[in-house]
Amino acid sequence: MNLLSEIKKDGKQFLRERRTLLLMVIAPLLVLLIMSAIFSGNSTQVNTVAIGVCDLDQSNASQFFISGMENSSQVRAYSAGKGCEALLKKEVTEGRLAAGIVLPEGFEAGITLGATQNISMYLDNSRFQVSPSIEAFVKAAVQDTDQRIGAQFIGSVWERLGTADAKLAQMLVDINNTRTRAQDMKKSLQKTADSLNSLNLSGVRNEIYAANSTVLGAVSSLDIAQSNLTKIESDFAGYDATLNQTESDLLGINSSLANISGYISGAKAGANCSDLAFFAYCLSIDSLNGSVASSQQSIELRIEKVRAARQSLAAANGTIQDFKANIATARGGASDAEVRINNMLGFVSQLELNRQEALNTIADVDASLGQITQKTYEFENIIADSRNQIREITSRSPESIISPMLVTSNHLFGNRPFFDFMLPSLLPLILMFIALFLASTSLVREKNSGTLTRVYVSQVNSFEYAAVKVISYSVVLLPGALLLALVASVLYGAFPPLDAGAWFLVMQALILLTLTFVALGVLIAVHSESESTAFLASLVVGLPMLFLGGLLFPFEFMPPLVALCGMASPLTQAVLSMQAALVYHSPQIASSIVLLLYASVLTLLVGLSVKKSS
Template sequence: MRERRTLLLLVVAPLLVLFILSLVFSGNSLQAKAAEIGVCDLDGSNSSQFFIESIGNRSPARLYPKGDGCASSLEEDVRGGRIIAGIVVPAGFGEGIEAGRTQNISLLLDNSRFQVSPSVEAFVKAAVQETDARIGATFINSVWERLGSADNRLEATLPEINATRTRVQIMKESLEETSESLGALNISYVRSEIDAANLTVAGAMRSLSDAQANLTKIESDFAGYDEALRQTESDLSSINDSLSGITGYLANATAGVNCSDPAMAAYCASIISLNASVESPQVTVASRLEKVRAARRDLASANQTIQDFKASITSAMENAGEAYARLGNMLGFVDALERDRRDALDTIAEVDSSLDEITEKTFELEEIIADARSQIRQITSRTPESIISPMLVKSENLFGEKSFFEFMLPSLLPLLLMFICLFLASTSLVSERNGGTLARVSVSQVNPLEYAAVKVASYTVVLLPEALLLAFVASVFYGAFPLLDFGTWFVVVQALAMLTLAFVALGVLIAVYSESESTAFLASLVFGLPLLFLSGLLFPFEFMPQLVAAFATLSPLTQAVLSMQSAIVYHSPQVTGSLALLIYAAVFTLLAGFSLRRK
């Protein structure tokens, strides 16, 4: 009855384990996608909302109320194990992004869940990268738009450059005309004319000075003439007064005489005749005196005329002096004009040279604009995504879209067979020893090495149907390999036979040192669990220290897993693994035989 239950468990237990594990690992996506992540958004901007949406697309997100206790509540839940991770979006996140400043997002991670936390961290970083790409693409699109606007402005600048060249040519022609006009100015002729005018003014001033001197001499002569006439007038006045006195005396001489008296008639006649002769000179003297006075008046008038003429000459000399000074100023102006003309011609030459340079620069500017527009078109022809992510990884699953369980199955079959072989071989042999079988063998003088080898072979034969059953279930129900693929069947059966042989030998060795079935069972666990941990099924070899990984690779379970993976996944025999398992089987069998001999 007990053997029936053992046989039933031997068949059902591995199948039940396969079924349960197939349900657990039936998916082909990360388990972390179902992990809830807390989010504390202290910003509330569009950028933070987009980032939260990106997180929500990968895993359920629990939003915490915005406030002072948001971050602390989130950290408390992570530390309490209520959520696996929390994200704190700082205040000013969106503003900082728009300003071009790198923003730091806090990821509170429960790294005690070491199986899931790396995946959570990975997809949070992926969400950050996606958000970065979106923000970067938005920024690059805005830059593209500005570059397009700049390209349009550069295109609109080309006609203006042509117009500038036209205006420069017109300016050059105007400058050339101005230069010719300035060159045609005869400053020497103007200077010679001014010099001649200076000489003329100087001669006029000398003539006026001579005339003024002559007038002064005439004025002096007129003064002498006036003095002589004044003396003559005085003399004539005296004579006239004398004659007037004589005339009055003669009149008085006849006043008391009766001229009608003949005796006095002669007297009166002589007096009258004398008076008449005196009157004639008196009239002449009076006439001369009047002429002298008229002459003096004419002389005074002439003298006044001379004074006026002298004043006019003085004014003319002053005006001539001013004209001379003005001519000097004009000569200085002409000299300054000549200097300015030369400077203007030099300036015109420099401006003309500058205009030539401007014309050359306009052509260079056109080339620069054409090159800039070409570069702008070359830059904007690329998509923002190609700039942000110039390389994209396209994963190609060489073994198709399979579930996790399908890839775990080649590792699970050796694992299940290991525990079945260890438990069955160790407990069965302990049961036989407790039943006295080993004692009878010892009495019958059977070779211990032969006995151990026979037990290993017999248990292997007993367990091979179990191994074949597991391979059949894996092929039919889980599609590990085609049922009619006899080549794969051969490699699988070979690997299963070798690993069954090795672990049965290890189970026999455990049974030799076990006093009871429970001890054998626990000892099987003591050997089986470390082999499980070192097999790479739970912990990849890449995570192990180098020395531990090298030791783990040499373990029998690892060699069995590698052999089964080569058979089912890679469809190629693992000769090295089979030889290693065969060596392990021989070593364990020899150790079991020697141990039986000592006992």
């Protein structure tokens, strides 16, 4: 079988069917145009989705939350009332709203008190394409509001901590002053203790003991003096009695001398002294009378002396009485002094006890002041640590406390629209359906026209025929693949038009893809009796590969076994190969080998089917 002749024949057949040819060009371009219009954006925000809000609180906090949502979505506010929540739920249930949010009463008050507020969200999860985005959007809005409210709260806490830090700084100054005063008090207490220790109470006690001994000695001397005075007084009484007796005797003698003088005078009167005979007698009598008179005078003088002596004794006795009275007074004073000395001894003893207690108290106070001083250093360290912790805490922004981790997205492929990343999947998908439909229906038409029967009669090798038909249809479809690549390059900027390396990778993937799905289409045609059967069979084969190709449903959402089947499909391998060429700009050797293997196996199956049919 001649390959070039077969290619010319198939090419002429396609060219004769101008409508088919036109559709083969327009359909892919139309699909690309529609998909590029749908996925021209690069954001997942739900800007056009209306979200109903039932604000039962009507507070600043609730309005704060709603205003944050209005920046990124259409918010439809419902009037607050008893039926607000029920109406909102009904709107979502009947499909008029994609989602509804109910802010409870006491929303702001609960936040102020630190109570978690439960925001009810009614979600129309039948809209499975957008409901996850809406739910994520609402949660992000709640998180953003939480962060803003939390930042305000933490900011107020930071201010309070700043005030506390200022107070702690003042406390440090007060602690330093307290420590200085405590040290001054320790010095004063030490001076007081030294003064108390310098008191010689033992010497005072000894002096008091000596004074007591002196007083006791003086009392003893006074007793002796009083005894002596009493004895002198007794002697004076004897002396007075003796003097009294002497005076009495002298008075008797004086009286006798007076009588004698009278007798002498009478004797003289009886003599005639003029008589010379009695002249000597009279002289003797006169002389005797003179002697008696002299004796009387002497006795009277002695009586006066005795009386003077008695007066002196009386005066001395009075003096002795005064001495005895003074001695008694002195003894009373000595007794009082002795009592006072004893009291002084008691006072000194009590003073000594008080001094010891005072010294002990001073020692305790000094130890306490030492502990206070030590505690001031510890307290100072605690305050310093607290201030450092406060400064460390307040040095951080409230936002970093609420969200210590921030994700910075680095889009390695730039801020490109979603369609740029869908294009590597759309090109194989479009080419798959074109190859399946055209290869299967064209070969069925040949079967119905008897071409395949002539092949059977001419004994053409079935495997050769299969290979020629697959290559022929692939070559005929190659301009369409080239057109898709050119449109992707020129209109959508998938790769530079003059980049030979990119062209090689893209065309390699498209050629292998075309070979694979042309072989699959030929295999479908061999087993189909009509074009309708071939068309439906192509859909039966193509649609599962579409669903399992990762374009509509990511592999990460599929069960492991289903994902494995999807990864093994030829469409997925073609998509991987095209992604490697258009997105990653690197060859996907494994996918190319798998596609080549698919094309070979399917071609062999076509040959086996043709051979079996013949």
